[in-house]
Amino acid sequence: MLLDYIDFIVQSFVTTLIMTFLGLSGGLVLGILSALGDVYGNRFIRIIIGAYVEFFRGSPLIVQLLLFYFSFPVLTGIKWDSFTAGAVTLMLNSGAYQKGYFKGAIEAVSKDQLLAARSLGMTSGQILRHIVLPQAFRIVIPSWTNEYVSLGLSTSALTVIGLRELTTISKSIAAQTFEPLEVYSLTGLIYLTWISISIKILNYIYSRVKIPGLEISVGAVPS
Amino acid sequence: MSVLECVDLKKSYGRLQVLKGINFEIKRGEKKVIIGPSGSGKSTFLRIMGFLEPPTEGRIFFKGEDVYASRLNLNLIRSKIGFVFQEPSLFRHLTCLENVKIGLKCVLKMRDKEATEKAIEALKAVKMEEWADYYPAQLSGGQQQRVGIARALARDPEILLFDEPTASLDVELTWEVIDVMRDLARRGVTMLIVTHEIAFAKEVADEILFMNSGRIIESGPPEQILTNPRTPRVKEFLKRLVGGT
Numbered sequence: 257m258l259l260d261y262i263d264f265i266v267q268s269f270v271t272t273l274i275m276t277f278l279g280l281s282g283g284l285v286l287g288i289l290s291a292l293g294d295v296y297g298n299r300f301i302r303i304i305i306g307a308y309v310e311f312f313r314g315s316p317l318i319v320q321l322l323l324f325y326f327s328f329p330v331l332t333g334i335k336w337d338s339f340t341a342g343a344v345t346l347m348l349n350s351g352a353y354q355k356g357y358f359k360g361a362i363e364a365v366s367k368d369q370l371l372a373a374r375s376l377g378m379t380s381g382q383i384l385r386h387i388v389l390p391q392a393f394r395i396v397i398p399s400w401t402n403e404y405v406s407l408g409l410s411t412s413a414l415t416v417i418g419l420r421e422l423t424t425i426s427k428s429i430a431a432q433t434f435e436p437l438e439v440y441s442l443t444g445l446i447y448l449t450w451i452s453i454s455i456k457i458l459n460y461i462y463s464r465v466k467i468p469g470l471e472i473s474v475g476a477v478p479s
Numbered sequence: 480m481s482v483l484e485c486v487d488l489k490k491s492y493g494r495l496q497v498l499k500g501i502n503f504e505i506k507r508g509e510k511k512v513i514i515g516p517s518g519s520g521k522s523t524f525l526r527i528m529g530f531l532e533p534p535t536e537g538r539i540f541f542k543g544e545d546v547y548a549s550r551l552n553l554n555l556i557r558s559k560i561g562f563v564f565q566e567p568s569l570f571r572h573l574t575c576l577e578n579v580k581i582g583l584k585c586v587l588k589m590r591d592k593e594a595t596e597k598a599i600e601a602l603k604a605v606k607m608e609e610w611a612d613y614y615p616a617q618l619s620g621g622q623q624q625r626v627g628i629a630r631a632l633a634r635d636p637e638i639l640l641f642d643e644p645t646a647s648l649d650v651e652l653t654w655e656v657i658d659v660m661r662d663l664a665r666r667g668v669t670m671l672i673v674t675h676e677i678a679f680a681k682e683v684a685d686e687i688l689f690m691n692s693g694r695i696i697e698s699g700p701p702e703q704i705l706t707n708p709r710t711p712r713v714k715e716f717l718k719r720l721v722g723g724t
């Protein structure tokens with residue numbers, strides 16, 4: 257029975273993966289930039305970043321999705337599909353969280369090291385590239401793993417704008433087959449398997465790039 | 480020839496005036512030691528002489544050139560000055576070798592092979608070449624400071640500035656750092672050192688300067704400052720430092 261729908265399920269899961277990937281990578285760029293802006297920027301930049309983070313961390317993802325999908329076209333006159341609206345919202349949302357993680361990681365690099373780098377004659381750009389970021393990336397991995405899990409599972413909220421990801425498709429299959437128990441159990445199992453494998457991979461990466469004395473974790477490593 | 484010189488140097492942080500007009504000069508090959516109570520402005524003075532911070536007033540000359548007035552490239556000048564800090568300041572994500580190499584590659588644009596050779600030579604000078612591939616966290620405080628000295632030394636700087644390099648170390652680890660510094664002094668490296676290792680100061684210093692609340696209140700050869708200081712303030716400080724012996 258369920259096997260008839262396997263194609264749909266696989267397809268929708270791929271959509272879930274793509275949305276997670278887009279949200280995380282867009283959020284990575286936004287998060288790093290906002291963190292740098294917050295740490296090194298002037299007052300004006302910091303206020304803008306603060307407002308952005310406040311909004312996306314202080315309101316439910318579902319509301320953000322509805323707002324972007326339905327209100328954005330009304331405000332701007334530009335119509336966009338649920339895929340684009342969803343991807344953009346996830347990026348902005350994840351960026352707001354990743355900003356916090358990166359800021360913590362950047363600030364964990366001691367002032368003494370920055371002064372030492374300056375004393376060698378390194379430029380600000382070189383200090384950022386060779387001293388701050390390589391350490392921040394290592395320090396951030398545990399928190400980043402949390403964000404991966406959190407955003408990955410949150411993609412199911414995309415169902416409110418009708419995007420055909422795993423949760424949306426499961427709902428319609430359940431409605432068609434009248435087998436909600438089987439369908440939703442399978443859906444849950446897919447999420448569970450995906451997330452546990454991902455955590456294993458990220459933890460493995462972490463253990464490979466870890467450097468003695470730099471294993472300070474800003475957040476707990478999910479086990 | 481004078482390597483570093485400052486004229487009427489002043490520095491304020493907000494309303495707090497930390498340096499209140501300092502005149503100082505150090506010539507090639509000279510070793511000068513600064514002593515003085517904590518909070519008197521020694522670290523601030525060193526940071527400013529290392530061009531890590533601008534002064535509020537006054538002029539600083541590097542090899543005769545007025546650095547701020549002539550708008551010289553600060554990074555270029557910093558690359559000719561070696562700075563050793565009180566706190567362990569090695570880059571945590573780099574091995575000892577990489578710590579020493581990074582300035583050579585990034586700033587002096589040396590090729591990898593040349594930088595490696597230079598770095599190993601500098602690590603040898605501080606007897607740390609066997610630890611080249613270890614990370615800072617795997618070393619003792621004294622070993623970290625020695626690598627810090629190697630990092631400052633590798634570029635053949637015109638002068639080395641030391642800001643209490645042994646102050647955060649356990650007593651047993653102090654001597655290994657002092658040993659390295661004594662070695663450098665013998666090799667004729669120009670050094671400006673903030674330290675309270677009095678025996679060391681007596682041995683290597685051409686001149687000892689006493690700093691007190693932002694001023695150099697007394698200076699002279701070690702024998703005079705250490706055994707026969709003019710000001711009661713210095714006398715009292717030394718008595719307490721030597722601890723009654």
Ligand SMILES: Nc1ncnc2c1ncn2[C@@H]1O[C@H](COP(=O)(O)OP(=O)(O)O)[C@@H](O)[C@H]1O
Pocket residue numbers: 492495497515516517518519520521522523524
């Ligand atoms: N960046 C700074 N901002 C504000 N005050 C500072 C700063 N750096 C040093 N000070 C102040 O300047 C004074 C001298 O400090 P410092 O140069 O570290 O003295 P020392 O090295 O002799 O102990 C202290 O009162 C200290 O609090």
Ligand SMILES: [Mg+2]
Pocket residue numbers: 521522523642643
């Ligand atoms: Mg000090």
